[in-house]
Amino acid sequence: MRTIRYQCELARRAQQQLLTRSASQKNALLRAMADCLIASAERILSENAMDVEEAMRDGQSVALVDRLTLTPARLEGMAAGLRDIAALTDPVGSIVEGWVQPNGLQIRQVRVPLGVVGIIYEARPNVTTDAIGLCIKTGNSVVLRGSSSTFRSNQAIVNAVLGAFSESTEADCIQLLDDTRRESVVEFVQMKGLVDLVIPRGGAQLIQTVITHATVPSIETGVGNCHIFVDESADLDWATSIILNAKVQRPSVCNSCETILIHEAIADRYLPRIVSELNGRNVEVRGCDRARSVVPTMMIASDSDWDTEYLDLIIAVKIVGSVADAVHHIRQHGTLHSEAIVSNDFENISWFTSQVDAAAVLVNASTRFVDGGEFGFGAEMGISTQKLHARGPMGLKELTTMKYIVVGSGHVR
Amino acid sequence: MRTIRYQCELARRAQQQLLTRSASQKNALLRAMADCLIASAERILSENAMDVEEAMRDGQSVALVDRLTLTPARLEGMAAGLRDIAALTDPVGSIVEGWVQPNGLQIRQVRVPLGVVGIIYEARPNVTTDAIGLCIKTGNSVVLRGSSSTFRSNQAIVNAVLGAFSESTEADCIQLLDDTRRESVVEFVQMKGLVDLVIPRGGAQLIQTVITHATVPSIETGVGNCHIFVDESADLDWATSIILNAKVQRPSVCNSCETILIHEAIADRYLPRIVSELNGRNVEVRGCDRARSVVPTMMIASDSDWDTEYLDLIIAVKIVGSVADAVHHIRQHGTLHSEAIVSNDFENISWFTSQVDAAAVLVNASTRFVDGGEFGFGAEMGISTQKLHARGPMGLKELTTMKYIVVGSGHVR
Numbered sequence: 119m120r121t122i123r124y125q126c127e128l129a130r131r132a133q134q135q136l137l138t139r140s141a142s143q144k145n146a147l148l149r150a151m152a153d154c155l156i157a158s159a160e161r162i163l164s165e166n167a168m169d170v171e172e173a174m175r176d177g178q179s180v181a182l183v184d185r186l187t188l189t190p191a192r193l194e195g196m197a198a199g200l201r202d203i204a205a206l207t208d209p210v211g212s213i214v215e216g217w218v219q220p221n222g223l224q225i226r227q228v229r230v231p232l233g234v235v236g237i238i239y240e241a242r243p244n245v246t247t248d249a250i251g252l253c254i255k256t257g258n259s260v261v262l263r264g265s266s267s268t269f270r271s272n273q274a275i276v277n278a279v280l281g282a283f284s285e286s287t288e289a290d291c292i293q294l295l296d297d298t299r300r301e302s303v304v305e306f307v308q309m310k311g312l313v314d315l316v317i318p319r320g321g322a323q324l325i326q327t328v329i330t331h332a333t334v335p336s337i338e339t340g341v342g343n344c345h346i347f348v349d350e351s352a353d354l355d356w357a358t359s360i361i362l363n364a365k366v367q368r369p370s371v372c373n374s375c376e377t378i379l380i381h382e383a384i385a386d387r388y389l390p391r392i393v394s395e396l397n398g399r400n401v402e403v404r405g406c407d408r409a410r411s412v413v414p415t416m417m418i419a420s421d422s423d424w425d426t427e428y429l430d431l432i433i434a435v436k437i438v439g440s441v442a443d444a445v446h447h448i449r450q451h452g453t454l455h456s457e458a459i460v461s462n463d464f465e466n467i468s469w470f471t472s473q474v475d476a477a478a479v480l481v482n483a484s485t486r487f488v489d490g491g492e493f494g495f496g497a498e499m500g501i502s503t504q505k506l507h508a509r510g511p512m513g514l515k516e517l518t519t520m521k522y523i524v525v526g527s528g529h530v531r
Numbered sequence: 532m533r534t535i536r537y538q539c540e541l542a543r544r545a546q547q548q549l550l551t552r553s554a555s556q557k558n559a560l561l562r563a564m565a566d567c568l569i570a571s572a573e574r575i576l577s578e579n580a581m582d583v584e585e586a587m588r589d590g591q592s593v594a595l596v597d598r599l600t601l602t603p604a605r606l607e608g609m610a611a612g613l614r615d616i617a618a619l620t621d622p623v624g625s626i627v628e629g630w631v632q633p634n635g636l637q638i639r640q641v642r643v644p645l646g647v648v649g650i651i652y653e654a655r656p657n658v659t660t661d662a663i664g665l666c667i668k669t670g671n672s673v674v675l676r677g678s679s680s681t682f683r684s685n686q687a688i689v690n691a692v693l694g695a696f697s698e699s700t701e702a703d704c705i706q707l708l709d710d711t712r713r714e715s716v717v718e719f720v721q722m723k724g725l726v727d728l729v730i731p732r733g734g735a736q737l738i739q740t741v742i743t744h745a746t747v748p749s750i751e752t753g754v755g756n757c758h759i760f761v762d763e764s765a766d767l768d769w770a771t772s773i774i775l776n777a778k779v780q781r782p783s784v785c786n787s788c789e790t791i792l793i794h795e796a797i798a799d800r801y802l803p804r805i806v807s808e809l810n811g812r813n814v815e816v817r818g819c820d821r822a823r824s825v826v827p828t829m830m831i832a833s834d835s836d837w838d839t840e841y842l843d844l845i846i847a848v849k850i851v852g853s854v855a856d857a858v859h860h861i862r863q864h865g866t867l868h869s870e871a872i873v874s875n876d877f878e879n880i881s882w883f884t885s886q887v888d889a890a891a892v893l894v895n896a897s898t899r900f901v902d903g904g905e906f907g908f909g910a911e912m913g914i915s916t917q918k919l920h921a922r923g924p925m926g927l928k929e930l931t932t933m934k935y936i937v938v939g940s941g942h943v944r
Contacts, residue, residue, distance in 0.1 A: 356941035483939030526896030528769035
């Protein structure tokens with residue numbers, strides 16, 4: 119087993135070689151990777167079958183086994199993902215700003231790769247190719263720390279795409295960590311100087327481990343306790359379709375809705391309707407005392423419900439007195455991910471959008487739209503729920519940094 | 532003594548009030564602070580005199596006592612700094628990008644304040660007003676953790692500028708930590724959820740403490756082991772004036788030059804000249820073996836010299852075989868701050884600017900230009916030497932984050 123440090127050193131060295139590749143060379147590499155992936159389909163699927171078998175033997179959840187399982191169609195999707203990334207515009211080299219100082223000094227701020235990007239993720243082999251594609255496209259080496267339960271699948275995928283490289287020193291730009299012991303996460307996030315950014319893609323516990331131990335800069339992703347506030351003036355048909363979409367379409371994802379806040383002036387009129395619609399779609403509704411006085415059949419919401427990311431067909435409902443109360447509740451319980459208002463009132467919409475602190479604030483639209491694909495980024499590396507460097511869906515640009523290039527002709531101060 | 536947590540909570544609450552201020556209201560506040568500072572000059576200077584007296588009694592260095600000492604002129608300068616910040620354009624609210632998706636969803640990426648910004652700094656009372664000015668301008672609360680040796684001065688300054696606020700709850704947006712014990716730095720950088728960004732402005736040891744213990748995102752600033760590479764094709768008059776400027780004009784700052792790399796083809800011709808010029812300005816020159824074979828009177832550079840940020844009238848010299856060798860040396864020893872090439876060769880300049888990884892790469896200009904003022908930012912919060920969020924001189928924009936505002940009309944996926 120190679121050490122984490124050794125693999126990070128290989129990645130760092132290889133990145134210098136990647137730096138000399140033009141955008142079209144990198145795109146050719148990505149397309150070749152897609153071809154290699156398809157060419158190795160049989161091998162990947164058989165390795166994956168062993169991971170799946172072991173996961174079932176270990177009594178893993180159906181959801182985990184489903185995410186882990188590869189099929190020929192899913193593998194085609196992964197290859198298509200690499201080709202899609204190849205077709206995107208390369209942000210590297212673009213000039214973000216450029217000006218000339220009064221003394222004639224020319225200053226340009228240019229996008230450059232971050233260097234070495236680390237990804238820590240769980241049993242999702244499709245993340246392996248997504249991360250490789252996005253990182254190589256932006257000239258970064260990538261160090262993948264997948265879960266031990268997906269190791270065989272990940273290794274087969276990485277071995278396949280490495281076939282696209284003609285030089286083994288450059289191929290070092292993709293590293294799948296051999297060390298998948300639980301404690302290796304802590305060691306990995308302390309590779310300061312070798313790794314420039316680490317992105318944990320997983321549950322709250324993984325993110326907490328990274329925040330506590332990381333010396334490498336990290337970006338938090340994915341925890342979403344998202345709210346929808348239905349204002350007094352809301353179009354109630356819009357409110358209903360938005361709530362149903364945000365809860366039911368895909369409840370297991372971070373941009374699904376967990377709590378609805380309903381203006382007291384429409385509670386009597388609207389609450390029975392939305393509860394019945396939700397129940398009709400097998401959603402369990404848990405309400406505050408005031409909500410339960412309107413719909414007494416509702417389950418009771420305990421204090422902890424307001425802070426729970428259910429990721430399931432459960433939703434909490436609270437009656438609030440005003441948009442200010444809704445904002446106050448979101449400040450107390452939100453996770454800075456995506457927060458929505460359904461309203462037809464200009465002032466209330468203005469207040470909500472300016473006062474709610476979140477990666478995305480939505481007006482009369484489902485929280486499910488906060489997604490790289492829906493934003494038109496083509497691909498995403500997760501949704502950042504913190505404020506530094508990247509906020510919201512992370513696309514290619516968020517995998518770059520900037521460098522100032524300052525040109526003079528013998529200039530001194 | 533109030534606890535750190537309590538003061539951070541006050542700052543967070545007050546920031547919500549700051550959020551409702553328009554740019555012109557914030558600017559009026561900054562100008563009122565400048566007036567308050569001048570009105571309290573007598574009190575500030577007398578408190579400062581006590582800090583200075585104690586520092587001298589404690590045998591602090593002349594440099595520290597100089598940085599600590601306030602004079603009426605320096606106080607005027609600090610007030611002028613606040614007025615200058617008031618005159619800058621407010622980045623808050625500016626739309627960074629905005630587009631409409633094919634489904635009609637409107638997406639805007641808007642600049643918003645970070646929230647609560649923490650600054651950890653050493654005995655420089657002028658940083659107190661700079662940090663306050665930049666943070667309030669951008670709608671952020673600021674929590675100042677100055678050094679204990681400057682506490683009386685800082686407190687007098689903060690008390691003065693707080694006179695500009697009419698409401699005490701809003702005045703809580705400026706917090707000077709009561710707790711200046713050494714160990715309070717560690718507690719402060721773990722105020723995750725209350726503080727959004729912490730910026731250490733100080734030496735390598737402070738920065739290391741922050742990196743090791745912080746759970747709050749932080750930005751490294753200020754360590755600069757900067758190089759100037761003199762290429763074979765360099766205009767040697769430019770090289771000389773750039774080196775002298777970068778070493779001598781202000782040796783104690785992070786963008787001064789610490790090592791010069793000289794192409795072997797011009798070593799015999801150029802080295803005696805630059806060494807004599809440097810010696811003539813009291814600069815001690817330490818050379819590698821090859822350099823000393825050309826100028827034998829030179830001191831010898833040990834391995835540790837290549838990694839030393841002298842911040843003094845000392846410079847190291849190394850002879851290199853090519854631009855690639857120079858890049859290699861900088862990769863080994865640079866601190867990602869500012870790196871310069873003096874050259875007249877197109878290919879070598881291209882190689883150097885593309886291959887050197889640093890906040891700023893300079894061509895035929897002194898490293899001393901890497902500075903917020905020289906870049907035209909009006910004021911700066913330090914120079915970031917890391918790659919996330921901000922790189923290079925940090926102005927107002929770097930004290931903001933982004934928020935997506937997504938507007939639909941009942942849109943669902």
